[in-house]
Amino acid sequence: MSALQQRTLDLIRSNETQILTQWQENLAAAGQGQDNRISSQELQAQNREFWRLFLQVIPVAEAGTLHGQEGQAIRRFLEDLSADRARRGFNSSETASVIFSLKRPLFELVQGGFADAPAQLGDQLWAISELLDVLGLQTVKAFQKTREEVIQRQQEEMLELSTPVVKLWEGVLALPMIGTLDSQRTQVVMESLLQRIVDTGSEIAIIDITGVPTVDTLVAQHLLKTVTAIRLMGADAIISGVRPQIAQTIVHLGLDLQGIVTKANLADALALALKRTGQTVTRTAI
Template identity: 55%
Template sequence: MAVDGTAALTQTVAAEEATILDAWLSLLKASGALQTGRIRQVELDSQTRMVLEQLRGSLAAAGTDVGADAYAALRDTLAEVSRSRAVQGFTPTDTANFVFSLKEPIFDALNRTVGKDPAAVAKGTWAASHLLDALGLHTMEVFLASREEVIGRQGQEIAELSTPVVRLWDGILALPLIGTLDSARTGVVMENLLLAIVDEEAEIAIIDITGVPTVDTLVAQHLLKAIAAARLMGADCIISGIRPQIAQTMVHLGVELNVVSKATLADAFALALRRTGRTVVRKQPSITSTAS
């Protein structure tokens, strides 16, 4: 009589669920799942118990067809585990091990339940490997996609934090740029600058590029986009922070910003004050007479 590996696996998981769960938890703890401090034992216990319960039910309903509707709840649970681990900072190895470490307890359980039939053990082991490999791949796909989302969100937050618009005086704003200026960041720069111009009713915006390592033709184009957008909102722009090396590079490349530029932010701020009809004067010290 032909041996059905899926039936052997289904029977084993149903009969040995508690033993499999204990062995699985022991392996996860031995691998250091709790030592990182990213996950508590109660959470790990809950995740493993739910996954194994859903695996038992899915096996009974649809065999090893991971794409079947009966596996939808298990796929969702593993996806949630993957997303939470991506946010918590788990490594891909840690996340993959959550599923793949289930193999050994199931293989041992197969030996206990159908060990007298080598063919059943072999086919049950193959069915279990095929099933857990598919679930593990699903887990890793969700994990990698979630981590890319986290990295993208962090990159966007860093870009926003690295392009703050500072109010120097009534009607005068400063935008200090640090790092490389690319197309994506230019969009953030323009958005932040235009919103600040509207909110502050600014007349002048100083774009300080002291922290920009190099200015080439592409960076100049990005700066011109930001300047043109600011002008459309009614604010003049001043570029500050052009170092001698950058000035030489721009001359060599034939780059023209067509905007007033100053060597330092202080010089640009002084010019902005003059343009807005303001001056800064040193306060004269008061003269006190002392009795002889």
Template identity: 50%
Template sequence: MSGRDVSDRLVGLLSVRGEDLGAEWADNVTGSLGGRVSRAEVQRELQELYTALVAALKRGSLDGRSETFGEVRALLSELSRDRARQGFTPTETAVSVFALKEVLEPSVTSEGGDVQAYLHFAGLLDTLGLFTIEVYSRAREELISAQAEQLLELSTPVVKLWDGVVGVPLVGTLDSARTMVVMEKMLQALIDTGSEQAIIDITGVPAVDTEVAQHLHKTVVAARLMGAECVISGIRPQIAQTIVALGIDFGDIVTKATLADALRHALRRSGLAVSRTAPQAGQ
């Protein structure tokens, strides 16, 4: 049996009970998704896919990766990306394709027993199902990457502490990627605010090793190239002991134990006097 003959027979099978098959397909898929997508939405997605699938088969091709099935793959790409954004698993995504095999099987058995055509069709759906998983995987990777970048941005704020002074409170591990974000955001803040003093607070950094020290040093050097001076605050006793034990040399970089000490130092460098005043009566 030629490929054209098989595709013609498949078109016949899909056309005889097209509306019923489409409804059963939508019911199966909706059930597998646990009701997280409405029956109407699933019906719309699969009806477009069913129409495109029949149209491709009418052209006599059974190669799911050929140009003939371009529209089918485009619809599957959209469906896979939607499922990835909605938090479905790869299996739940691929079942939208594979469920059609289960729906069509009774029709093949009861209407002439065209097993050969069905097997060809099952192979086609396997190819399309694997395609959905490939697209889903890429979409999830892009989504995770975008979320990671957003978290990195949120975890590295730059705040204006005083006129001419900006602060970068760091929390968590400081690696190469995060160092670049810190550097870029701090330098941009120096430009935007016209500041000449920056404080990098590492109170929330759990440990300082040689690599972290190098990252901090690079950030300070970059700020100096912009005409700003940096102070590193948050040097706790444990951190100080680790730095000494590792033989890390911060050179002429000013370090302070607390953010308050660092801010006081920066204000003095800016020519501002910091003093305590007695509280007024009634306050």
């Protein structure tokens, strides 16, 4: 990375107000601070903090020092900024523009200050461009990391919501499943179901696959793993929702579900569970 000359540093420091004003105008023209995601006051406060850190790092911004101890403070700021923007719903382009929009006011300032030295002008413009590119890329990298974490957390929450463990009766739990059953979801299912068995002391767990569109070898293996885990916890498992199409598929695939109790619907599975726990349901006269 090229170094900024003292002449350039003096130009930047002596024209701070002008640079900040133009920078803020550029961001406003791009729509930053114009909606309810972030107020103009918050944007200005973030810009001032970035500018303060920027002034600290530019005297030593060469030979990759931004990746070392000297650039630690501004890197941390950019990581926090990117994380905040990702959570507020900004995209990576809008986030990086906070840094890249600073190029124009700095370029215009340096062009005017080095009008009498074309060779030095090119060198200093390149140095500023390199510096802001490194900072901008750091922002994009941090934004993507945060965004991936947000997406992963949302996926985990959706998995948990799509596999609720319901207490049907004293000692009887039900797990209605909707959609496809893959390895990740199986893990979530087992963790939530086994924890509920421990919490409630339930004796029977009903896995209802009425909402599962198809059952193939992989899905059957996942079901077997779940049933095995339930049994290891000292409880019994019943699979309900085995429709004629699913039964035929299981037969054609040659899947071995021996030893696993299956029922056509959840009502039948609940009736069996109540019978096993020594309870009966009777109709009262109206």
